[in-house]
Each structure stands twice: as structure tokens, then as C-alpha cells.
Amino acid sequence: MSERLSNYLGGRWQAGSGAGNPLFDPVLGTELARVDAGGLDLAGGFAFAREQGGAALRALGYRERAGLLAAAAKVLQANRGTYYEIATANSGTVAGDSAVDIDGGIFTLSTYARMGESLAESMGGRRTLLDGEAARLGKDPAFQSQHVLVPARGVALCINAFNFPGWGLWEKAAPALLSGVPVIVKPATATAWLTQRMVRDVVEAGVLPPGALSVVCGSPAGLLDQLQPFDLLSFTGSADTAAQLRAHAAVSRHSVRVNIEADSVNSALLLPGEAPDSEAFALLVEEVVREMTVKSGQKCTAIRRVFVPEALYDAAAEAIGARLAKVTVGNPRQAEVRMGALVSRAQLEAVRSGLARLRTAASVLHDGAGHALVDADPAVACCVGPTLLGTRDADGAALVHDTEVFGPVATVLPYRDSAHALALARRGQGSLVASLYGSDAAALGDAALALADSHGRVHVVSPEVAQSHTGHGNVMPQSIHGGPGRAGGGEELGGLRALGFYHRRSAIQAGAAVRERL
Template identity: 60%
Template structure:
């Protein structure tokens, strides 16, 4: 079966044999995808003209209601999405829930939040500015929804959430979307779009999907489009330098590589709540979605006196994790999504092993449960220990996109800060400490290179939302290597899909133009 693409208000099958999507446990071919022969320029034109016009005819509140209806459709088809996740991504039930339920939760969050914007169709920012000696000539800043398309070029690891965490704020803003999911796991994204289209919720052209190669998609971008990319820094650089993107100053949002940290404070000693909470979270991040998360813990910074005990405790927990075919009842950890990802993970792990010793895992003698290692894409959860600190050549730079993390002992707080910053920009750091002095020094010192800092102590306990769990009402993004982008953050995300402008004129004119405007301050509420 070849998956169809939804463009120009109709389903279209790409030319040729297409690219096969496979089961990462058995190697079985599942479906094929192709974008060959499709007119992507016409698809963008249709989305702008039809989808954009249909969405902008509605108020923010009406579009919020559409998001609620989409969430209902996805909920009704949840079992089918779990089945596709199992077959195409090798997901356990917990992994599939992380992706699919996360997508539904995000849509419901934006459906609720969007109600506060009411019957408005644009945003009014700040007070009026007097420009003359009297009140006869004034200025008012506005934010208007873009007239272009939100183009999503997504990663393979979150085919459900990766679509809807971007699409929810774009659609709420009144901007149509075109998603190009990563080819290896495009099936789930395509199926979700199909279910929404079949339900007739959105105006024609408001949602579009192209599976397979992006081909000449970026050749057709316009000045009012937005390109949001999740993936490697190398691909992000090519997108940023694309001639059409440069010539038309197209707005770009990037989430790229991230060597995230978990940091234990000096008080997080064995037996303390903070130590135990750190161990639990590190193990979860190594195993949920088999470490295939942009937010997963890659480096574990611990006081030198505590680091060996921490490594031993984490290794002990990993030893109890059964790895194999998710169809088997006892299995807790599944495969990577493809043999290509497995090969990339092994390559990165080999580099890390040049300067770090294996505490647990490493792959020697590892046999997954109910799976043929020659066909399957498994990587054994692996914990490393590196005592080279800032002198390490690879551990601060190489992101193994799988179940691999490295413990790094630090000497004092200055050492911890320097190592956290050595990641050169990360999506998240989690800190396990109840020491007010340690936190007061650490958090501000790493904040400009981290999009999110999660602090856990004994009073928080297990009630925290998780190092790797992106909450829709909190910022997702990071500086430097992490791409420099910003997503989510509640209604703040709508700013990406609006353009600020100022009108200078009479009070009567500004009153008329403000009739459908909502206070932009609500975006930060």
C-alpha cells in the first residue's frame, strides 16, 4: 500500500514505487510513500488562498473550538494510532502513549486556552502612543495573523505530538499548515491527517501532508510563510541558507541537536530524596521511547564523591529492564525506529567509548527478547562513565539518539556550571538539589543556554512533570546547538504566526481598526 498525500484539497498518490516504511523489529515492509510528481508550489498556493481564508474568517474562539473537535477525533482513533506506533516505530504502549496522548493533551490545552481570546481576529499590543502635541495623531501597535503557510518539516521520533504541538498554535492563530513528516515514521502522521480530513473539521487547505522527500518545497516559500524544522543541525543550516528562504526573509524556527544534562547538587547524596529522584528520572529518560527524544538526558553531572554510587544505582535499575519486541508482555524497552538509526547510534557510542568506560550495557552479548538481532534495530540501554570533565573530546558534543547517557563527576559548582554550558545550548537541564545556595548560583548561570530548567527536590517528589516531558503551557526550545528556536509556552506560541505592525492616524481610525482586536498581553497570561 502506498500512502496518499493530501494537497490542494484532495488525496494524491506520488509517482513511482516510493520508499518503504518497515517494522523495526521484524524488518517487514508496511507501507510505501512517495512525493514524486506532486506540484508542491500549487499546494502552498491553495493552502494560502483556501485554507488561510477559511481560517481567518473565524474568530480565535471559533478556531479554538476546532482544536477541541480534532482532539475528539484523535481520541476516537487512539487504538489505531497505538497499533501504527507499535508496527512502524516499535513503540511499547508507554512509548505510544507518550506520543499520541501527548498530542491529544496539547490540542485540548490549546482548545481551552484559545477561548480567552474570544471573538477577536487580531491582537492589539500596548497602549496608544501620542505623536503630536495634541491627541489628534496617535499610533497603535497590532499583531495580525500571517497570510502564508506554516510549513513543518518534522523529526521521526514524534510523528503524532510533533505534528500537533506545532499545528495547534498555528491553526489557532489562523494560519494553515503543511506537514512533511520524517519518512521512516510518516504513517502515523498521515493517518491522523486523514482522520481529521475525513471528519470535515477544517476548511479545505487548512491542513496538508506530504510524505516522502520534501523535493522542491522550499523553492516555493513566500514572505509570509513560516518554516518550522525539527532535526539535525546540518539540515537546519541548509534550510536557513536556502536561496528562497534567504531572498524572502522567511521566518524560521529550529529545534536541533541537544546534549541535555541532569545535574545533582552537593546535597544529593545516596539515601537523600534528591538522589533517589535523580536515579528514577535518569532511568526513565534512558528507556522511554528508547532514548529517542530531543529532550532526553545525555550527560549526568554529579559531585565526584557521589558519581560512582550514582552510576551503580542507575546500572542496577537498568539491569531490570527487559529489552525486546514490544509485543512481548514482559518487554519494557523497544527498538530504535530503523536500522539506519541503530547504525548511527552505534557510531556515536563508539566515539563516546574512546573516552568513557561502560558501566552497564554496551551491547556485548546482548540479545533482545523475541527478536532477531540481524533484522531488528535494537540498542541496549547503555550507561558510561567519563572522568575527563571539560577535557572530554566527544561527550559534550556527540548526541547518541538512543538509550545512552554518560556520568561525569564534577569538582565544585564552577565546574558543574562550565560542564553544563559546554553543551553549547540545550533544550533542558534538570537539577536535583534542595540547596538554596547551589540553586541560586547554578540556575542563573546556565539559563541563557537552556530553554528549560527543571528543579526537583524532596518537596516536589514525584509530582514533577519530567525532565523529557514537554508541557504545552511551557516553553520548548533552546539556544545555540539546540537550534535557537521557541515553541509552545501556551499562547505565547501564537506570536510565531503573527506579524507586528503599527498604524499611525486619528483616534477614530484606531478605534475602528481595534474593533476586532484582543489584548496581546493575553498571550503571556
């Protein structure tokens, strides 16, 4: 019998009452562990987090809470080797892809620790965040209104996706804990092992107050039913599930604050005026291939549509396809393998189904089926080669603008002029990120602003930042992560802006003596 991963709720480790859901190695097909949350006292666990964890966190200042994050980061850093082993076994990722998740999570946690220290320094001796200057309410200046931000007196339920079990945990938990709000994390079942182990290591190290951080694995019924008016819900996943969450009574009746990061058909755009031998063209090709293959394309920020001038359609297809042909796919334990597996058989079938759908609207420019698997049985392993599609009818290919295949798949689309390119990019109906490639600073700036209203982030790559840009798909804690419309309408990270979700704003109307006490 494989290991049963316990839940940490109510300040103690608890096993579920059922048989549990198995977690598999997506390459070898072997069962690794089981998770189960049946029979848990969810009401008691949520109450413990609110009353015990929340009170303990709020009793600390921002500097002290920043210290907790720094201590947690040290615990994680000491256990990195184990996390890499878990990621290889449970997510099927090569070491470089595991680093995006594991080291990216530790980096985000450490960054918020430093931000919290700087915030505390800027506050002087105050313990309360002020929002703007005090405002006079009448002719007499004695009585004024001062807006303040105070930690929400609830719990943050964080429901994460399967693709980033490490980073997904800490990019939500870090700003919540720094704000003084306890966290209950619900990882996606398929890859819950890494999340559970990270929480276990931090809990057992005793660096956080009891109830500050909890984890519930498996699929517990009634989890959302526990949410109360001052709680918060942060979700990463499909738009369909997001719609169900928004319609839940806890959200619709209790006005539970919700942040959603959902489906996104992201794009990369090469501006006019570039030649096939230009540096901007080469940068586009390099980034498209990277985004298609990192984590086997299982990134919410991955490039799905590639827009190029009509005259460069063939050149782009050839250049991207040539680089994809060199990608080795298979068992991530083998040094020569560059791209590992999808996380599960269900995900493999979803990618195959989505690819078949896209092929009704586009032609195959590079066929992933031609990649022989290295040290992996095609009948067992959840591996699929990178596939590049293309169509010369960018306007008529509605499926390409509406369908996100969550795997190593992208489509090349030609445009007539800049206005046409921008209009095509916006057909994603709201995206997490678009990246622009070119050498004309004025044109790049104009295009970036033109796309800003429909994208959470616009990543601009010119030759001058060829060696320093952080990558189209890399979510940095200093910038917001989210997007309007189809992408969910939410915002995470963005430096200290992330704390706004976990604070409540109130106007204190009082005289000067009282305001000085805030």
C-alpha cells in the same frame, strides 16, 4: 504489495508517481507501507493552502478556531486505538512510549483549544490582538501608535523528525491553526504512517476548512522552493539539515520566518551536599534511567550528560547501572518488554557508530550489549540495550560535550564544585533542557538562573515536587520548547507565546476613532 499512503495537498488526496519509499517494522523487519511524493503539483498545493485554507481560517475568530482544534482532538481521541497499533508497528514503541507521542499530541491540541477560548474571552468583542498600549507620537494626544498582531498571510511548512510523528505534528499545527495560518506538514519518511493517518482522520471528519491542513509524505524535490516571502518554516531535526534550510534561497532572499529545533546535548545535575541515600540522589537516578529508556532514548530532550559531585561518581554509576540492568528490551508486543526498538536500521547504525565514538573518550559503566532481546531476532530487530558511560576527566572529555547519540546512551561526569558543574553544563553550547536535583531551594534557584541563558528550559526537582513534577524530557504546551545556540535558537509552544511566530506585528498610527476599530 504494501499499502501506499497518499498525500493530501490542494484539497484532495494524491498518490505519488514513483515506486515509493518503504516503511518497515523495526522489530520484525516487515514492510508496512510505502510513501511517495513524486510528481505532485507542489506550487498548486501551496497556493491552495494560502488562498483557500488561509482565507477560510482568517474569516473565523480565535474562539471559532479554538473550536476547530477541539473538534480535531475529539476525532483523534476516537481513533487512539489505531494510532497505538501504528506506533507499535512502525516506531517499535511500547505502549507507554506510544502514549507520550499520541496522547501527548492530543493533550497539546486540546490545551491550545482551551487557550484559544480563554484568549477570545479576554478580547471581549475584538477580533484583533493588540500588542501593548497605544503610544503618543507627539504633543497632541489625538494621533497615537497602536501595535497589532495579525495572522501571517502565508502557509506554515512544518518539517518534523522521526521520533514524534504524532506529537510533532500537533505541537506545530495547533498554534498555527489557532493563529489562522494553514499548515503543510512534511513528516520524516521512516515513521510517516502515524502522521498521515492522523491527518487523514481529521480531514475525512470534515472539521477543518479545505486547505487548512495538508500532508506530504516521502521526499519531494523542490518542497522548499515553494516558500514565498510571507510563508513560515518550522523544522525539527539535525543541526546539519537546519544549516541547509537556513541557507536556502527562500529563506535567505525572501526572509521566510524560520523556527529551528536541532541537536541538543542535555544534562542532569545533582547539586552539592546530597548523600547517596538522599531523596534528591534517588530522584536523579530515577529520571536518568527514565530518560535513557523512554522511546529508546530517541528524544530531543533526553538526558545525555549526568553531572554529580566527585565523591558521588561511583555511587551514581552503580545506582544507575543497577536500574538499567533490570530493563527488558525487545518486541514491544510482549507485556514484559519495557524498551522497544530504534525506528530503523539506519538509526541503529547511527547509534552504534556514535557509541563507538564516545567510547574513545569514556569507559563503559553498564553495557547495553548484555541485554538479551525478548522475542526479537538480533539480526533483524533494531533493538539496542541501554548503555551508561563515564569518565572521571569531565574537562578533557570534549567528545562527551559535543556528541549526541540519539539512543539509550548517557555519560556520568564528576565535578569539583558548583561553578565547575555549571561551566560543564554550558559546554553543551546551548541545550533544550537541563534538570537540577537537590534539597536546598536557594542553591537550586541560583543554579536555575545561572543556566537559563544557555537552556530553553530548566527543570528543577526537589523532594517537595517528587510526585508532581512533569519529568525532565516531557515537553508541556504551557512552557517553551527550544533552546539557544546548538539547540537551534528557536521557541515553540510556551502557551499563547507560540502564536507570536504565526502573527505579524505592525504599528497602526491613527486617531482615536480609527484605533477603536482595531
